[in-house]
Amino acid sequence: MSTATLDRVASPAIAAGSAPAIEFRGVSLRYISADGHATVALRDFSMAVARGEFVAIVGPTGCGKSTTLNMITGLLKPTVGEVRIMGQAVGGIDPRIGFVFQADAVFPWRNVLDNVAAGPLFRGASKDEAYTRARDWIGRVGLGKFGGHFPHQLSGGMRKRVALAQTFVNQPEILLMDEPFSALDMQTRTLMQDELLQLWSASGSSVVFVTHDLEEAIALADRVFVLSARPATLKRVYTIDLPRPRVMSQVRYDPHFVELSKRIWDDLREEVVIQ
Numbered sequence: 001m002s003t004a005t006l007d008r009v010a011s012p013a014i015a016a017g018s019a020p021a022i023e024f025r026g027v028s029l030r031y032i033s034a035d036g037h038a039t040v041a042l043r044d045f046s047m048a049v050a051r052g053e054f055v056a057i058v059g060p061t062g063c064g065k066s067t068t069l070n071m072i073t074g075l076l077k078p079t080v081g082e083v084r085i086m087g088q089a090v091g092g093i094d095p096r097i098g099f100v101f102q103a104d105a106v107f108p109w110r111n112v113l114d115n116v117a118a119g120p121l122f123r124g125a126s127k128d129e130a131y132t133r134a135r136d137w138i139g140r141v142g143l144g145k146f147g148g149h150f151p152h153q154l155s156g157g158m159r160k161r162v163a164l165a166q167t168f169v170n171q172p173e174i175l176l177m178d179e180p181f182s183a184l185d186m187q188t189r190t191l192m193q194d195e196l197l198q199l200w201s202a203s204g205s206s207v208v209f210v211t212h213d214l215e216e217a218i219a220l221a222d223r224v225f226v227l228s229a230r231p232a233t234l235k236r237v238y239t240i241d242l243p244r245p246r247v248m249s250q251v252r253y254d255p256h257f258v259e260l261s262k263r264i265w266d267d268l269r270e271e272v273v274i275q
């Protein structure tokens with residue numbers, strides 16, 4: 001990593017003395033398969049995500065992006081180094097973390113309202129409270145009239161809205177997103193990106209958003225982390241100084257956006273070629 005990049009890794013919240021939302025300290029992770037074959041997914045990986053920050057992770061396919069998210073959740077433990085959440089070492093499933101993945105995590109046999117209420121109920125909310133909060137979030141994602149519908153009666157974009165409501169209803173302090181919109185058509189995807197930014201800006205949560213789509217990363221994030229080819233390490237960090245609020249259908253035409261895309265793509269291309 002260059003010195004200029006290191007400067008940018010220190011974010012305002014870190015400088016102010018509060019522990020970052022997420023921190024990787026010299027993390028390496030090696031998978032051992034059933035036949036004893038070892039795959040080093042991450043090597044000496046360090047990064048920090050500030051509280052309330054939106055970070056996007058891009059990198060060549062198979063470099064270790066999903067592995068990174070799985071270490072934040074505690075599903076995977078580092079072979080070397082440490083992962084910290086709000087200043088404390090990760091120790092098992094953390095209720096402060098929410099996820100949205102490419103596949104919908106909705107229960108097909110439950111209607112929208114029951115799906116969204118499931119999280120608060122599981123976390124110990126009373127039925128009244130869980131359903132009040134679920135109704136509120138269903139309304140916020142524009143599905144107020146669809147609470148009684150089942151997932152198979154909804155479009156892909158609507159199911160993704162359910163997934164967002166399901167996640168935000170739990171008021172996560174950290175939100176992990178692994179290519180959440182990649183299965184959607186371009187138009188729906190743009191709408192969902194706008195929606196996500198609105199929900200995030202009102203929530204104050206920290207987001208780590210993994211994507212193959214560089215434009216999506218730049219349009220959404222405060223900073224874009226470029227990972228090297230496997231074993232992944234943090235190659236460079238780009239601060240995305242485009243003003244907010246951003247409108248997805250317009251931000252891509254900003255000359256600074258185009259310039260950033262070119263710079264990051266040049267960086268990324270080197271890694272894709274290395275593979």
Ligand SMILES: Nc1ncnc2c1ncn2[C@@H]1O[C@H](COP(=O)(O)OP(=O)(O)OP(=O)(O)O)[C@@H](O)[C@H]1O
Pocket residue numbers: 031032033039040041059060061062063064065066067068230
């Ligand atoms: N359970 C596992 N056992 C062995 N190797 C694994 C396991 N999970 C992932 N890997 C390997 O670790 C590397 C990183 O995988 P990971 O899924 O984190 O990459 P990724 O960057 O998210 O990939 P993609 O961009 O294709 O989604 C890959 O080479 C993958 O084959």
